[in-house]
Amino acid sequence: MxxxxxxxxxxxxxxxxxxxxxxxxxxxxxxxxxxxxxSFLIPLQGADSPHCKGVYMSPAYAKVYAFDSTHTRFASKYSLYLYREQGKDIMPQNDSDEFILSGTPVLFIPGNARSYKQVRSLAAEAANQYYKDWELTKSLNPNVNSLDFFTADFNEDFTAFHGRTMLDQSEYLNEAVKFILSLYKGNPNIKTYPTSVILIGHSMGGMVARVMLSLPNYKEDSVNTIITLSTPHNTAPTTFDGDLLNVYKLTDDFWRNGFVSSNLENNSKVSEKLTKVSSRRLKNVSLLSITGGTLDTTLPTDYTTLTGLIPKEHGLFVSTTGIPEVWTPIDHLAIVWCDQLRKVLVKTLLQMIDVNSPLQTYPLEKRMQIMENNLNSGFDKATDLLSKQDSPSLPIKLKIDLKQLKDSPNERFFQLPKSLLKRNAINSPPIHLFNIPKGESFKFNFISTLKPIDIQLLNKSPAPSLLLCKSIINSFSSSKSKTYEDIFDYKTEGTNKYAELECTNINNLTYIVPRSYHESKNVLHALELSSKALSSFDSVVLVESAIELDIKKDFVLADLELEQSSNVHIGDQSLWNLMTKNNEVALPAHRPIIVDIDIPAMKSSLLAYKIDVRFKKSNTEKFTPIISQTFKGETKWHLEFDENKPIIAVMNANSPYTPFIVNDPSNHGKFKLFSDSSSSEHLTDIYVSIDWFQSLKLMVLKYRxxxxxxxxxxxxxxxxxxxxxxxxxxxxxxxxxxxxxxxxxxxxxxxxxxxxxxxxxxxxxxxxxxxxxxxxxxxxxxxxxxxxVEKAKVEVNLMxxxxxxxxxxxxxxxxxxxxxxxxxxxxxxxxxxxxxxxxxxxxxxxxxxxxxxxxxxxxxxxxxxxxxxxxxxxxxxxxxxxxxxxxxxxxxxxxxxxxxxxxxxxxxxxxxxxxxxxxxxxxxxxxxxxxxxxxxxxxxxxxxxxxxxxxxxxxxxxxxxxxxxxxxxxxxxxxxxxxxxxxxxxxxxxxxxxxxxxxxxxxxxxxxxxxxxxxxxxxxxxxxxxxxxxxxxxxxxxxxxxxxxxxxxxxxxxxxxxxxxxxxxx
Structure with missing residues (x-):
């Protein structure tokens, strides 16, 4: 044609x-x-760069053949293994299906298309801490027990793509939990047989753990502690399968109903019977969600939060960048083996064990407290604890000769080392009194290379003691009416002027500040007491040790400043102004050693923020400036930065397609600047802008x-x-x-x-x-x-x-x-x-x-x-x-x-x-x-x-x-x-x-x-x-x-x- x-x-x-x-x-x-x-291919720098250390172990996996088709219909597809660390754990007998188990059972659940062998890192560290570091472990928890790690082999199933597969795994594991608990009943050496199993889930394995508690074949009270690593709790990671989204919705509704009081209106369309079941099953359950931060390019950090899902009394969300002694982002796979994380996580796990309880763990409130102490940055620990005490306990009495005070009783700043004066009295250590003026808002800051100790242990190390005190107005009547645990009399003979104070040690309220990403022990110890925390007291007392500190490496800094000088705001709440205008602030040379910097407009997770800190280093400064970044439970540390290289801040803020609290006052970027202001002679300028190229990187995970x-x-x-x-x-x-x-x-x-x-x-x-x-x-x-659940208005936008x-x-x-x-x-x-x-x-x-x-x-x-x-x-x-x-x-x-x-x-x-x-x-x-x-x-x-x-x-x-x-x-x-x-x-x-x-x-x-x-x-x-x-x-x-x-x-x-x-x- x-x-x-x-x-x-x-x-x-x-x-x-x-x-x-x-x-x-x-x-x-x-x-x-x-x-x-x-931008996605260019590696991140600074606080978002990886610093994980490698791990070593001697793994052995014993397949549990007895868990067969007589127990579960999935026996031909899935398998159950017991992990044993060679040279430490008791190995199974040759040619025998019998296991000698006396520890607390832990079940590891692998994630999407992952291997059961991922359990080896955590299990090996648990064996090392229990057997190798027995004395330290026992001192932290007298009721500790060894951990028996089981793991499920799902043949690398794709749970992220298929809802039916997730249900199959959850049903299988419920039967596995029943079987695991039955293995302990034949051991005569166990005083209290365990009735629950601790669940640790990686990625989608954490979601499988949550689904388990909602299924009909769940054994009552068989799970009370769930730890998840990079698990998408808030929303499904993929939306290719309607069954997967339906499983998510039903599971989320089940959990939310379990935490809602019966007197509240329930519009979840779940039957009253199901609501009662969920409340009964979840009343003693704690859930810990750990994210690896920005380095996790498989799963957005925002998906791992617990907003609107689990109340704070039952759930905790933390990022590895803020966990003490971890301080590094971790990618999706490394989160199961990163050495810094596994050490802290296993230590936390061992502290929660109570071998004398059938549940094998301490009650819910204590478990949550242990997780808070070990895994949170601790910035608000002092304020939260002291502000809740209407009448704080003051078990210590101090009698201080005012002549023996090294400085004025109106002291505002203190540092060590400095020129030492001869002490007049051998039994009277130098005491520094920070009087808290009434009618004004003051904040106390402390930072040191030495962790403060109880005053009862003073002079056993160079570390000082820190106490919060109240003045005793009528010393004669007070001494007759109250009994103190300890009385420290620092008066000299013939003194006419002395102060009587009733005090409490506050060394346990400090938090640690990293100085290096690579050395977890190279830290500073800091303490912040806001005006709210100080409102019930008259003074902060710092007592020096008689043992001189090493002036080459150790120091102590403390100040008491007006709170308004410690709080700085950059810009307003307008993000548009942050993007289009100059946003800067100049900090004076002599400023508090810890300055809080709020940036109200910094509340979008779609943007990378550039923070340019311009300062001149001093040869006499005790430490280089450090900046912390906090948002929604995620803390990052910016270390070793200089004036020629700006900080790039990426945060877990309001994220697309995830729930968020409406009008949350804490919903913006918060920073802390730690610096030796006593050695500074120049202004410190801080400029904030948007890094548009790095912001493009964030679009990949949000909108893939x-x-x-x-x-x-x-x-x-x-x-x-x-x-x-x-x-x-x-x-x-x-x-x-x-x-x-x-x-x-x-x-x-x-x-x-x-x-x-x-x-x-x-x-x-x-x-x-x-x-x-x-x-x-x-x-x-x-x-x-x-x-x-959140006790606040929650919204989610899926459009x-x-x-x-x-x-x-x-x-x-x-x-x-x-x-x-x-x-x-x-x-x-x-x-x-x-x-x-x-x-x-x-x-x-x-x-x-x-x-x-x-x-x-x-x-x-x-x-x-x-x-x-x-x-x-x-x-x-x-x-x-x-x-x-x-x-x-x-x-x-x-x-x-x-x-x-x-x-x-x-x-x-x-x-x-x-x-x-x-x-x-x-x-x-x-x-x-x-x-x-x-x-x-x-x-x-x-x-x-x-x-x-x-x-x-x-x-x-x-x-x-x-x-x-x-x-x-x-x-x-x-x-x-x-x-x-x-x-x-x-x-x-x-x-x-x-x-x-x-x-x-x-x-x-x-x-x-x-x-x-x-x-x-x-x-x-x-x-x-x-x-x-x-x-x-x-x-x-x-x-x-x-x-x-x-x-x-x-x-x-x-x-x-x-x-x-x-x-x-x-």
Whole structure:
């Protein structure tokens, strides 16, 4: 067939400006995407750089063969192992299934596609601390016991992709817990048989642990302590599977109901019986969630928080960057073996053990206190403890000769070492009294290389003692009316003036400050007492030791300053001002040794903040300045910085798609500057700005799932234009022409404007946002229940980009350009693929390859193929498998159509002439052109949807390799794939989708496509699996159009026949 002479006349020829806008926008989008990828690949520095140390162990794994199919139906798929550290733990007897167990049982749950052998690091450290450091361990907890670590082998199952797999693992582990507890009953050497098991879960293993307590086969009181490492508690890490999201919702509701008082209104739609069950099961449960921080590029830090899920009385969230003696971010895999973390975590675990209790742990309140003390930074420990005491205990009495005080009783600053004076009295150590003026707010700061000790232990080391004291007004009556545990008399003979104080030691209120990322023992000891903590006292007393400190390495600094001089604010609450204006503050040379710096506008986790601290080092300073950064339980330490290199602060602030407390007063960046201000002679200037390049890095984890929904919106918008033109004229434009038509400056300008304001419109407080929620048929978590748990108003935004800051309106525009660039890239890759096929088809080599024509298979064989595929889906295959098959079939049929008719119009549509469009009877050449254009657009649409089906398909293939058939109950729904299969098969036979005739058909077509497009961009990120349902509905409607055309007898007019109307392959 000869080429049409009039080919190349574009019917819908867009102005050249549209193509300029298209190529420019695509270029901007791809450059932005490249910059994001580049920023993601550049390693982090400073507080966000890794400093984990390697570990060594001698592992041995004993498989528990007795836990077989008589105990669980999953015995053929999963296995249970007991870990033994060689040379320390008692090893199982050879050729025997019997285990000699006397420790506290601990069950390790591996994460998504991870090995059971990950238990070895924690288990080995537990054996080392218990057997090797027995005396220290015993001194920390007299009721300590050894730990028996069990671990589950899930054959590296994909729990992050499949909800049914998570339920299977949880059910298996509940039976494993029962079996583990039964192993201890035969040991006569155990005084108290354990009735509970401690659970440690890595990644999705932590979520499995939470699901366990909600299942019917859970043994009551068999779990009371759960420790999770990088576990996504707040939201599912992937949204490809509806079952996974449903498991999350039901589990979260179960846990929230367990912590809500019965007198509060419960709107969770959970039955009253279930509420009672959850309350009973969770009343003594503590949960610890540990995140590795920014270095975890697998899971966003924000997903591991417990906001709106577990109250503070039962749950604790900490970051490894703030855990004392850890102070390093840890990636997703290293968090199970990092040496610094495992030492602290095992020490905490051993301190919680109570061998005399059947539960094997201390009561809930004590467990939480141990975790707080060992894992929190301790900044607020002193204020929280002292402010709660209405009448503090003051067991110590001091009698101080005022002549013996080394300095004035109105002392405001103190430092050691300094010039030493001869002491007049041998039995009177130097005492420094910081009087607390009444009527004004003062803050006391202390920092030293030496940890303060009780005054009873004074002079046993160079460390000083710190006490909080009240003056005894009537010393005579007081001495008669009160008995003190200790009385220290520092008066000299014949003295006329002395002070009597009743005091308490406060050395246990200090917290440690790191000086190095690499040496956990190289620390400072700091103490802050706010005006609130000091309100019940008259003075702070510092008592020097008679043993002189090492002036080369040790020092003591203390001051009492007005609280307002210790608190500095930079900027206001406007993020826009922080981004566009200079934000700076100048600290005086002589300032408190610890300064609190608040930056109210610093509350977005989508931005990286640059903090430029400019100062001049002093040769006499005791230590280099240190800055701590705190936000929502996550503390970071910025060490060894200098004035030529700014600090980059990335924080776990309000994050997209996760719950947050509304109007939280602590919801902003807080910093502390530790410095030797006594040695400073210059101002310290602090400048705050945004590091935009590092901010791009943060978009990867927050919006990685948006890589499907946003580009899909562009493809659907193009199809809306194509169908509008198809309905009006009968000609279906090419994908490229539709792309260019959307770039009309009027249309594109409106789209850019909408994307810019969409974040504001989709906020939870927006009336428009509440209206949009009606469009989402997927159920949501109960906000009222979350607020009851948190005792504050909690919101969560699952729409669009979930940005709560109006100043970040341009992020929506960023995503628009990136989506345009991705669509442009995919479209041109497909065009290149087709061009290569066309070139190959013109050569002799193609004659050797037999390519079946559309009509080469009989109708009967095609029908049999369809029925067979549907039966397999109904009985065995997940429908995702059928979708991938359909996609491959669609790619083949589209490629074949372009090879048979080799015209390739990338950004224009070639038809015979404008006049001929008035003819109601379309010529076959136009039908072929329509067919090619539609199939190419439809193929691109399916390519965007394929990634949604692949994860579940991976789970199915993995289970097949294990010879295990996992129940894919929701994935055997043939109605979820039937319209797609039928439509693909009909198009494979050469039928073009008929032109929507009538206003109703055209309206429904546009409505389905527009609804699909809106849903993909508004809700697609958090409900990816539902996009398949929309595509299925679209296919069902296109089938209806085909049936209507068949009913009118015009269907054959929309059928192509290459043998008659196209040139044959030569």
């Amino acid at each position: 000869k080429a049409n002479k009039k080919r190349g006349i574009p019917l819908f020829n867009s102005p050249i400006n549209n193509y300029v806008i298209l190529f420019s926008s695509a270029f901007i989008g791809l450059i932005t995407l490249f910059a994001i990828i580049l 799932l948006s890589i499907i929904g946003f580009p899909l919106f562009i493809s659907l918008a193009i199809m809306v234009y194509q169908f509008i033109q198809y309905g009006k004229t009968g000609f279906y434009p090419s994908y490229g022409e539709g792309f260019a038509a959307l770039m009309d400056y009027k249309i594109f300008g409106i789209v850019v404007l909408i994307f810019s304001f969409l974040s504001l419109l989709t906020s939870p407080e927006s009336p428009f946002g509440k209206l949009l929620e009606i469009l989402d048929p997927v159920g949501r978590n109960e906000l009222k229940l979350m607020s009851q 669009f980009m979930s940005i709560s800051e109006s100043a970040l309106w341009f992020y929506g525009t960023f995503m628009l350009f990136i989506s345009l660039g991705l669509n442009f890239l995919l479209y041109n890759i497909v065009l290149l693929f087709l061009k290569v096929l066309i070139i190959i088809s013109k050569h002799d080599i193609w004659k050797k390859i037999k390519v079946p024509a559309f009509d080469s298979l009989s109708t009967e064989r095609k029908t049999i193929s369809i029925i067979t595929l549907l039966l397999l889906v109904l009985l065995y295959l997940p429908y995702q498998f059928a979708f991938v098959v359909c996609t491959l079939t669609q790619i083949f049929s589209t490629s074949y159509a372009f090879m048979k008719n080799d015209s390739l119009n990338a950004y224009s549509t070639s038809f015979i002439s404008r006049e001929e469009k008035k003819n109601d009877s379309l010529k076959k050449s136009n039908v072929i052109e329509n067919y090619k254009n539609f199939n190419l657009s439809f193929t691109l649409l399916m390519l965007w949807l394929v990634p949604i089906s692949v994860p579940v398909l991976i789970v199915w293939i993995h289970d097949i390799s294990l010879k295990w058939r996992t129940p894919f109950s929701s994935h055997h729904n043939i109605l979820a794939i039937l319209p797609i299969i039928l439509l693909i098969q009909i198009m494979n036979q050469g039928y073009m989708i008929p032109r929507p005739r009538g206003r109703a058909n055209l309206f429904i077509t546009k409505f389905v496509l527009i609804y699909f497009a809106i849903y993909s961009i508004i809700f697609g990120t958090r409900h990816l699996y539902f996009l398949h349902s929309f595509f299925n509905a679209l296919c069902a409607w296109l089938l209806i159009l085909l049936v209507q055309e068949w009913g009118s007898g015009n269907l054959e007019k929309n059928n192509i026949n290459f043998s008659k109307h196209c040139s044959k392959l030569q």
